[in-house]
Amino acid sequence: MADLDQLLTKKVADRYLKREVLGEGTYGVVFKAIDTKTGQVVAIKKIRLGKQKEGVNFTALREIKLLKELKDPNIIELIDCFPHKGNLHLVFEFMETDLEAVIRDRNIVLSPTDIKSYIQMTLKGLAVCHKKWVLHRDMKPNNLLIGPRGQLKLADFGLARIFGSPDRRFTHQVFARWYRAPELLFGAKQYGPGVDVWAAACIFAELLLRRPFLQGASDIDQLGKIFAAFGTPKPSQWPDMIYLPDYVEYQFVPGQTFRTLFPMASDDALDLLSKMFAYDPKARISAQQALEHRYFSSGPPPTEPALLPRPPPKKDSMDSKPSEFGPTVLSPNSRKTRRVMPEKGNDHGIGNERSGPAPMSLDFSVYDNRPPARPTINSADRTHLKRKLDLEFQIPEDDEYP
């Protein structure tokens, strides 16, 4: 390559060739790059330094800490970290798309075995986390990335935590609302891997329905939606419920059968769903148990990841000749950027979310650029959360001098 010398000047840390910006992550810009050592395409997160001169971003540090311990085919790989011009850069394997894009793409038909494959990979990743005592705490389709060969991988561990000791208190302000387990909505501070399983169940349901399953407009409404679907929990179903900090009595509603809620699903799928949606976190199936459920072992096997339907990959400069590398064009992304900040492009506020899905007969493909507004952890929650996450754990706990 004649213009290699030219390219060298554009390299980051002498190794990565910078390409287009992929999006604005929770704590900095994400851009595509080529690893000149391996030829591999990677995604690099440039960590913004904190405003208050507090060094390496706390959330980023958490992600580094946990991802260094979690190496698995169903968990995003942190390939490298390096400082460059005073900023920390995290190098991840490049992922083409995410599960949210798959679910939303109306041109994609998801067969029962495709759904089985996607949810199996989700649960596999989750089981590895839980086995290593890590709670993900932000499971949603948008954080389940899909690689070039169809592999689904858990990503965004910025909210994840080690849950080593059972009596540890955590904040309940985790997960985007639609994926929040009922114990969190009732303010539980001591919770376990069941919260991730509930979120995985919501994702399972979303794969079946092709729309977010429980679209609450507020925390109260979220519980209302949950109860309207499955019925208000009886004390016998969930004995500890009434002791939760934010417990309020809800008017009794009977709920619907799983068959009515998911008319197209198989009996095995419904049985697994009902176990993942168990109200009592103690009775909820674990990710590992879910993988051993007959849904995965009987009937048609899950689709090979490489054969899964995916949205067409973004047209990108990957195909262009090396001579066209040139200066990086930061072209504005017409498609959604991954993990946008909360509220971005959502000036209509929460009311927007309530409108729910439009009739199925409408052709949505033309509206694809404009995804329905999904709540992430909203900004109010976020500051609250940040405060909590930063401060709450200074309280001496189990490790303290007895």
Place this chain on the structure above:
Amino acid sequence: MATNFWTSTHLKELLEQEEVDVVHNLDKQRGITLDDFKLIKLQMTNYIARLAQNVKVRQRVVATAVTYMRRVYTKRSMTEYDPRLLAPSCLYLAAKSEESTVQARLLVFYIKKIYPDERYRCEIKEILEMEMKILEALNYYLVVFHPYRSLPQLLQDAGMSDAIQLTWGIVNDTYRMDLILIHPPYLIGLACIYVASVLNEKDNTAWFEDLRVDMNVVKNIAMEILDFYDKQRTISDERVNAAMHKLGLRK
């Protein structure tokens, strides 16, 4: 111990004593001996603990900070990584990674307060720069396991619940050595219980024999701890100062 220790980077990164007891060439050139090297690390352990008391963080944070500091010195020289800056920076990073963030300015404030010595002074900016360098030196491995968590349970099981304060203190003291870089934390914990039983003249032979662990390793660690207590008496401030003087860094 949490089950994930067995697949952790902590386990993978454990070293042999001979690998830990290597004085970096740059430090050797300044006349630093292996004894000096150990003394300075001990001094910095005390420094971290003292600073931590002031900013009020959990013992676990102290333990992690000391582990970071000791790990860094298996890879980097004291000449390049001034201990008086590395120590507080390790505490700063450990507080973050153990989820009890401490502000850098608070550290700077207390350093000034407890060490009027000019050479200990550092600025926020220096701590933040050092944080990045520590991350690199650690190869971004941040999860560290400690013997503390399982201690109360083990002691109860051994019928030694009354010895928890003593044992806890012994565990704290193990961080004045490099044990955490060499042995799995549960063995260090057991060795501390062993030392506590010896000190309390309690015969726990049967309990130890029931554990499926290599008692030779536990006893060797216990011997090292007792050796350390013996040597500790001979350490004077002059010796520490002399060692630090050889480094002769900063201002």
